[in-house]
Amino acid sequence: MHELSVVESLLSLALKNAEEANARRILSINIVVGDYTGVVEEAMSLYFGFLSKDTIAAGARINYTHVPAQLRCRDCDxxxxxxxxxxxxxxxxxxxxxxxxxxxxxxxxxxxx
Ligand SMILES: [Zn+2]
Known part of the structure; x- marks a missing residue:
């Protein structure tokens, strides 16, 4: 489970961006998640709620966009x-x-x- 550290870095990035935009509140965040990352979205949402509690991202809606795993053969292309x-x-x-x-x-x- 590496969701905690993933959420920590995504959240700090979101807060930094919001601060630069002089935002008072973050309403929603769209996160792109690839299948190979092994990240569980439910766990991410859980950690997000916990970590964002005392920040301007508290209560923000998290939307996930899924990217399916894709493999390519190097020989046949x-x-x-x-x-x-x-x-x-x-x-x-x-x-x-x-x-x-x-x-x-x-x-x-x-x-x-
Ligand atoms: Zn092949």
């Missing part, structure tokens, strides 16, 4: 079907696959007043 547990290319049977999507974890937008 094709994208592998999603949701496979077997990291083998269906065309060449090779294992030279790389992750090309799903590692995203950042604040996409936020609403302040």
């Amino acid at each position: 094709i994208l592998l079907p999603l949701g496979r547990r077997d990291y083998r290319c269906p065309r060449c049977e090779g294992r030279r696959v790389e992750i090309v999507g799903g590692r995203e974890l950042y604040i996409e937008a936020m609403e302040v007043e």
Whole structure:
């Protein structure tokens, strides 16, 4: 579980941005979460509520945008079907696959007043 440290850094970034915009309150935060980050959104929301309690982000709505995991075969240059547990290319049977999507974890937008 690394959600606590993730939320800590996202929250401090959000507070910094809000401060620079002279905002009095953060209403909502949109967070992009890739499947490969292993982050559990429920846990993030829980930590967020706890950590933001005494800040201007208290009560902010957290929206998540999901980015699915995506693998690519380096030899065939094709994208592998999603949701496979077997990291083998269906065309060449090779294992030279790389992750090309799903590692995203950042604040996409936020609403302040
Ligand atoms: Zn291949």
